[in-house]
Amino acid sequence: MGDRKSNKPEYHRADERRFLDERGSSGPLAPNGLNPATILEKAVRERIVDSYFYKEQCFGVNEADIVDRVVEHVDHIGGVTGTVQKPTPFLCLAFKLLQLAPNDEILEEYLQFGGEKFKYLRALAVFYIRLTRQDKDVYLKLEPFLEDRRKLRRKGRNGVSLTYVDEFVDDLLVKDRVCATSLWKMRRRDVLEDLELLEPRVSPLGSLEDLLEERDEEMKDGEGGGMGGVRVGV
Amino acid sequence: MSNKGSAYGQAAGDTDFRKKYDLDEYAAKAAAREAAEKEERKARWEAKMAGKKYYKPMDGTETLTTARNATQDFSKMVGTTSLVPAGAGVGKRGRGAGFYCEACDLTFKDNLQWLEHTNSMQHQRNVGATGQVKKATAEEVHARIEALWQRQQELKREQVITLQERLEVRKEEEEKEREEKRRKRKEAEEKKRLEKEAALKAKTDYGEDVRIEGEHDEDDMMAAMGFTGFGTTTKK
Numbered sequence: 001m002g003d004r005k006s007n008k009p010e011y012h013r014a015d016e017r018r019f020l021d022e023r024g025s026s027g028p029l030a031p032n033g034l035n036p037a038t039i040l041e042k043a044v045r046e047r048i049v050d051s052y053f054y055k056e057q058c059f060g061v062n063e064a065d066i067v068d069r070v071v072e073h074v075d076h077i078g079g080v081t082g083t084v085q086k087p088t089p090f091l092c093l094a095f096k097l098l099q100l101a102p103n104d105e106i107l108e109e110y111l112q113f114g115g116e117k118f119k120y121l122r123a124l125a126v127f128y129i130r131l132t133r134q135d136k137d138v139y140l141k142l143e144p145f146l147e148d149r150r151k152l153r154r155k156g157r158n159g160v161s162l163t164y165v166d167e168f169v170d171d172l173l174v175k176d177r178v179c180a181t182s183l184w185k186m187r188r189r190d191v192l193e194d195l196e197l198l199e200p201r202v203s204p205l206g207s208l209e210d211l212l213e214e215r216d217e218e219m220k221d222g223e224g225g226g227m228g229g230v231r232v233g234v
Numbered sequence: 235m236s237n238k239g240s241a242y243g244q245a246a247g248d249t250d251f252r253k254k255y256d257l258d259e260y261a262a263k264a265a266a267r268e269a270a271e272k273e274e275r276k277a278r279w280e281a282k283m284a285g286k287k288y289y290k291p292m293d294g295t296e297t298l299t300t301a302r303n304a305t306q307d308f309s310k311m312v313g314t315t316s317l318v319p320a321g322a323g324v325g326k327r328g329r330g331a332g333f334y335c336e337a338c339d340l341t342f343k344d345n346l347q348w349l350e351h352t353n354s355m356q357h358q359r360n361v362g363a364t365g366q367v368k369k370a371t372a373e374e375v376h377a378r379i380e381a382l383w384q385r386q387q388e389l390k391r392e393q394v395i396t397l398q399e400r401l402e403v404r405k406e407e408e409e410k411e412r413e414e415k416r417r418k419r420k421e422a423e424e425k426k427r428l429e430k431e432a433a434l435k436a437k438t439d440y441g442e443d444v445r446i447e448g449e450h451d452e453d454d455m456m457a458a459m460g461f462t463g464f465g466t467t468t469k470k
Contacts, residue, residue, distance in 0.1 A: 011366040014299040015353055052346065059353045060301040064370035064378040068301075071382050105372035114379040121379075 014060040030132035078155035079180020135186035
């Protein structure tokens with residue numbers, strides 16, 4: 001059955017068995033060189049495959065059905081919940097996405113067209129991109145959503161909390177553990193800028209130097225120049 | 235069978251009523267079956283040698299596997315009764331107490347087992363599915379998002395409509411209640427009026443002789459106490 005998949009790439013397997021069996025030996029790797037079957041941690045992965053939601057709702061799902069599932073079932077982001085550490089539908093669908101490995105076009109649909117309408121779809125796509133794409137692309141694709149201020153519900157092991165899409169994206173860029181997943185270590189943004197892989201980012205608030213100058217001038221006008229204690233929020 | 239003759243030297247003439255079998259036809263059938271069995275045996279053996287699980291080869295009529303479009307509601311079955319053949323309840327084979335799979339002729343004791351079974355390759359093959367799912371293109375994803383968004387908007391609109399309708403219904407109900415109260419009040423008034431009229435009529439018919447219950451009590455009492463009135467001349 002394995003060669004059928006490689007001969008006819010227009011089909012997915014309905015279940016995850018092959019995906020987990022391959023363990024990166026013959027299956028395709030993610031664009032960042034990781035094996036998609038091992039990106040999530042083993043314990044979490046096993047909980048996902050065991051969970052009722054995954055068995056019922058993630059069987060025979062393709063890229064379009066993922067949208068269905070997100071709209072129907074995802075009303076919070078998060079990793080595992082409760083004392084039994086049940087995986088959230090969000091994480092189950094992220095795992096399914098790792099199996100489906102949607103291309104950039106489809107991800108763009110999830111992010112832009114779908115993301116405008118369904119915020120959890122955008123959250124899912126953003127999470128998936130952080131897991132599988134190269135660091136340069138991650139910065140380029142995720143940074144525009146630092147201006148998305150819609151609310152998200154985050155469910156963790158100790159209850160539900162409020163967060164926002166921009167906060168979530170920022171966590172993905174900055175933190176090393178989000179949604180019960182250790183994110184792979186990306187190069188820092190300034191390193192990529194030094195390598196001239198990325199242009200320096202212009203914050204929607206304006207550039208830092210301009211802000212500092214403005215503040216200095218204001219202070220010179222007001223107090224006659226006190227340099228200490230300048231606070232600029234970027 | 236080489237000697238076709240009878241044991242008694244002459245052929246029996248009274249056995250023509252027996253069915254005549256076309257021996258060649260049955261021989262051909264048997265050969266075909268044996269060939270098929272041999273082929274399957276070989277395929278099974280090859281699969282075993284290759285360390286794979288044997289599945290019946292597909293004949294091209296299979297359909298692609300599709301995702302479920304609804305969650306199965308097992309709670310609906312709570313409190314229902316079903317008849318089960320005697321001797322059921324041992325093993326999974328056949329129809330028994332639990333969730334029965336028509337295609338595979340198996341019975342499962344709980345919904346998790348049932349679900350795992352429906353996800354299994356064995357079941358997929360038995361219902362004529364390939365276990366493969368069609369990849370979606372970006373256009374299909376776009377169309378799906380659009381459709382879902384339209385559906386959601388429609389649902390929202392419907393909800394607004396039903397809210398208005400509910401308000402209208404409530405208004406109508408209040409109106410009805412008020413109407414009912416008014417009707418009761420009018421009825422009571424009418425009843426009183428009719429009683430009064432009946433009393434007046436009785437008076438005109440029989441003059442002052444007729445005594446209506448309670449009407450002359452006051453007069454009687456006053457008469458008994460020795461006066462006729464409090465100085466007013468108007469009769470009640």
